[in-house]
Amino acid sequence: MVNRFILNETSYHGSGAINSIADEAKIRGFKKAFVCSGPDLIKFGVTKNVLDVLDKNGLTYEVFSDIKPNPTIQNVQNGVEAFKLSGADYIIAIGGGSPMDTAKAIGIIIKNPEFADVRSLEGVADTKNKAVPIIAIPTTAGTAAETTINYVITDSEKNRKMVCVDPHDIPIIAIIDPDMMSSMPKGLTAATGMDALTHAIEGYITAGAWELSDMFHLKAIEIISRSLRSAVDNTQEGRAGMALGQYVAGMGFSNVGLGIVHSMAHPLGALYDTPHGIANAIILPTVMEYNAEATGDKYKYIAQAMGVKGTENMTVEEYRKAAIDAVKKLSEDIKIPKDLKEIVKKEDIPFLAQSAYDDACRPGNPKETSVADITKLYESLI
Template identity: 60%
Template sequence: MVNRMILNETAYFGKGAIGKIADEVVKRGFKKGLVVTDKGLLEVGVTTRVTTILEEAGLAYGLFDGIVPNPSIEDVQAGIEAFKSAEADYIVAVGGGSPIDTAKAIGIIVANPEFGDVRSLEGEVATKKPSVPILAVPTTSGTAAEVTINYVITDKERQRKFVCVDPHDIPVVAFVDSDMMMGMPQGLCAATGMDALTHAIEGYITKGAWELSDMLHIKAIKIIARSLRSSVNGEQSAREEMALGQYIAGMGFSNVGLGLVHGMAHPLSAWYDVPHGVACASLLPDVMAYNKEKTGEKYRDIALAMGVEGAAELDLEDVRDKAVAAVRQLGIDVGIPQHIRELGVKEEDISAIAKDALIDVCTGGNPRDTNLADIEMIYRQML
């Protein structure tokens, strides 16, 4: 079997990493950038920290701040027009998963205009040309969009989210700067951090996992398990650790895929506008429990990484349950809802959202083959 590993050309880590942006722009000969961000980050001055660097270096840029959580086809198309109007030749994406995902779609379509409908990018699509160059500056420690070959767009008309997988979309440079993440409120920090844990766990047990990705995912689980609680409480050192942990998880799952947690989370965001990280975090323990019989010794490894006492000696059934319990307790500790009714899910919608989950591109990577009845069962038991 041939395994593939795709990563950024360059990535900078640590406090002050954004200071390298101007150097990279100049070195690469870029002329004018489009800064893609959201209004909230602009208003609180987070995006300004990046634009100030560009201004002080005498680098021209345009601004597109029309990004919203769960960005839509229409948002992407507006961003494409903004890129063209600015006469830009590269993108600086500043934000969490939504701005970076939107930037990827913009960059891909500008380079490959035949995909201008956006919908045709769903799944694994063989675009002919690499994206317009993207410099990614994450402001949350969870999605790892700055290092992945995936992005997710919402189709409002059809009330669904779809995943796009394309090696051509990966940002050329990532600036993983914990200073840019200090402004996260506790709820966002918790949700994105648990999203990172979901990436690491699903990446570790997915059907496509192999030794190199396993190494990355176990390390990511260890970092997140020891750092997330303190990161939610605002500790700078813990946010620095989470910035690294979520990136390491992204290095892995981007190359091997995910599973049923993400497959079931995407419809919740599309139907009820639930933040992606919250949806994943709520579903993770119950889907782990559903999968446990198909994971061999991997839940023991997860339990050890989570710091479960005696995990090395417990029998397999016990250690699997302990791993699930440890993940659930971490979610509870950082304030993640444990019932999807709290997210607005309605029982009468479950049959429909389960159908969307079954056909989601992530579901196929789940270690346990699933079906519509099982997905409905998990949703219902979580009400």
């Protein structure tokens, strides 16, 4: 069996890393940036931190902010037209997963115009050309979109999220600057942090996992588990830890896939606009219980990475429970809701279950599943 691993060409880490944007743009001969960022990031001055770097270095740019929290096909198509009119030759994506996902889709379509309908990008699209060069700067510590080959676009007409997987979309440069994440409110820090933990745990137990991806995922679980509580309290150490932990998780799962936590979370975002991290955090312990029998001894190492002591003396049942309990305790400590009662309508469950089963993340689940199984999992959470 041959395993493939794809990472950014270059990444910068640490406080002040955004200043490296100018050097990279000049070295690579870029002329004008198409800056993708969300309206709130512009409103609250987060985007300005990057624009100030560009202004200081005499680098021209145009800003595109027609991006929803769960970006739609129309957002992407509007962005493609704006890019064509801008005269830009590279993209700077600033934000959480939404601006970066939008930037990836724009970049792919500009270089592969036969996919302009956007829907044809779902799954593993047969694109021929690399996307427009992207410099990605996360403002949340969760999605790791700056280092993945995945992006998610919402099909509003069908109330579903399209998971797109394409090695041609990975940003050439990732700028991981914890200062860009310091303005995140507690709730968003908690939600995106649990998204990162879900990436690490699902990536570790997914069907495609192997030694190299395991290395990244276990380290990510360790870093996130020790950093998330203090990041929610907005400490510098916690922010820095989460900035690194979520990136390390992304390096792993981007290459091996995820599972049904994500496939169940995606329809919640599409139908109810539920924040992705919140959906993942609520679903994760329940799916861990469901998957436990198909994970060998991996829950022992998850528990150890999360700081559980004495796992070497535990039975299989004990260390599996310990890993799940550690996830539940972390969620509780950072005020994540315990169930989907305030989100899911019972009459929607058949649609949600079928959507989750059809989702691109579902085949990576370590345990074979069915629409009926997923239906029961949703029902257990309301």
